[in-house]
Amino acid sequence: MTTSEHPSSPLFSSSSGEGESYLARLNPEQRTAIETTDGSLLVLAGAGTGKTRVLTTRFAHILLTGRAKPWQILAVTFTNKAAREMRERIGFILGEPAEGLWLGTFHALCARMLRRHAEYVGLTHSFTILDTDDQLRLLKQVMEPWRIDIKRWPAPGLLGVIQRWKDRGLTPERVTDTEDSDFADGHARAIYAAYQTRLRQLNACDFGDLMLHVTEILRTRPDVLDQYHRLFRYILVDEYQDTNTVQYLWLRLLAKRSGAPSNICCVGDDDQSIYSWRGAEVENILRFEKDFPGAQIVRLERNYRSTQHILGAAAGLIAHNGERLGKTLRSGKEDARGEKVTVTGVWDSDAEARAVCDAAEKFKAQGHSLAEMAILVRAGFQTRAFEERLVQIGLPYRIVGGLRFYERAEIRDALAYMRAVHQPADDLAFERIINTPKRGVGPAALQKFHAAARAREVPLSAGTQALLTEGGVKGKMADQVRKLLDVLSTTRDILAREGHVVAVEHLLEESGYLDMWRNDRSPEAPGRLENLKELVRALADFGTLGEFLEHVALVMEHDENAGEAKLSLMTLHGAKGLEFDIVFLPGWEEGVFPSQRTLDEGGLKGLEEERRLAYVGITRARKHALIYHAGSRRIYANWQPSMPSRFLDELPEEHVARQNEGATQRRGLNLSDSVFEGGMPLTSRRRQDPLLAETTPAFQLGDHVRHPRFGVGIIIGADRHHLEVVFESGDTKRLLSSFIEKL
DNA sequence: TGTGTACACCCAAAG
């Protein structure tokens, strides 16, 4: 989500010539998308067509024309960032901060609703939202009685199954027998049910539950549903192609009002659907007209972001996909053909990192800001090579979406302390802190506390308290745990008297948690203390501890010193919705991109999603898109040959400039300059890299050959870049001759 | 009860 690059500068000039000034300077399609306020509307918004602008202007238009009050509009996004931007821009249009809006992520909005109606699903309004870590620990505990073969059915896998069910709106009761048999010898549903029961006991829910519980309430409580029907006159949805089933159900329940039109406007782009692996159903957007009969569709196809070469390359690529609603991006900048998209072949992943970072440096020298450059990788592990190189040459960078702030150990510990104060039933939090810092509580002692809690049917902290009072445990350990419980209780007093900031400072200090890090001699310790300070500082922005905890669970992001211009390093998924002048796209190799795993699991559908991801990557670029592929890459510990991605062949020649591909393609043995590029001794590479095979074969049809990955096969065809080989497995592949050994 | 060591596993990711 970015400020539109439409040449028409400020969104709303105060000079109101004809009617509503905020509608001026919009193209006709955008204007239709904004002015079609009533009824159902699907806006198919291609990359860079001013989607955010349409959404925010539409929101403002509804308000300014008096169709609804601010709180009568439900506006849903996927990320906090998108929500924040929308809020800011709406505030800008209205000329005042937008307060009291139902604008947020699916999860934040559901959390807000669930706090109101928690009792319908057996929770209280102060329920805790667990993160992935807690979920996993809880599930492991719940799984124990089943004595599942943990090797065959690992807990994360089962958690995935449960999440998938939740994504589809399936409570344990709604999971059918046939679904159940797939995992953990048919016990998955039962474990799921036990997991949900346990969550309820802890007065907690996971992210999936936020959607699931609320949807279940809306399904079963007509009175509640009616309340929202009367409240929300208009619904706006961003990134509709990313919705999963439960989100779809939630939206449909809220939108379908009896006797009133469904004023729902969904904005999305089927070509940018890249989240099927987390439950998103592209079908939701493909089916929109059926779900909302009489729906109108508006296509935004005028792209104001990228040059014609970039658009042409992206369009040529995405045209290889089957199921599409069909949309052709046209450049809104008629004059800007720009540079062709470059495709550069390099020796290996190290050379790739060098090539990319050197190019970034060169762009910088030419006056481009690092803030306008990004390296977009398929998978997180690829960032390392670039990081190393960037550090080496001293180019400032930021990793977007790596370890998030609240996922760090010290932050999670501190939050667990706060949760234990705020919510005494939160056993997971208490378990996390009981021996952090070390208080001599091992598995055996913990077992006793658990047993005491179970016997009395109270939470773990209360059970521990009881056992201590009765003298069931003794010694130094008992004293220390008693101290912890005392601190928790005095913190609650302070919380009531002096507010949450003082209380938390007391808590972290008196529990010995801060001392634990002060006494830690590891190099990370000072940074961790710094993070903790920042956490406490952030507390002050919230009225209550409860509000803060909710914010952290759902929203917390960590933007460190944003001052200096930095090169961005992130995954393609993370880059969706962003744009940069210059985009580097490394790792376009078979197995990496498209990812082997996706191909194995998803087949053609998986491939098409990968292609959409490639499309997303290219369309992030405003001026330059630079694609790279390496001849060999280190995977885990060893070097593996890699061949250029099939996507490279799908880029239309007229929009692409291919460079230096001799280094990886065609010639089997040509000790070209690229070999020496890195200054590494040749001998150390010779063994590792198949490109230095001692043959320069001239291949002929019918030749028997061997490929390092696919084994033995016969050449059945050839073109300029590739040989077509049929292998023993029966598979036919188009391969680069440099990887093929003549037999 | 804390620790050391062998191993298995891993590479998509937001809330």
Added chain:
DNA sequence: GGTGTACACA
């Protein structure tokens, strides 16, 4: 190649 987990040991 790094990391997290599961066991054996002092």
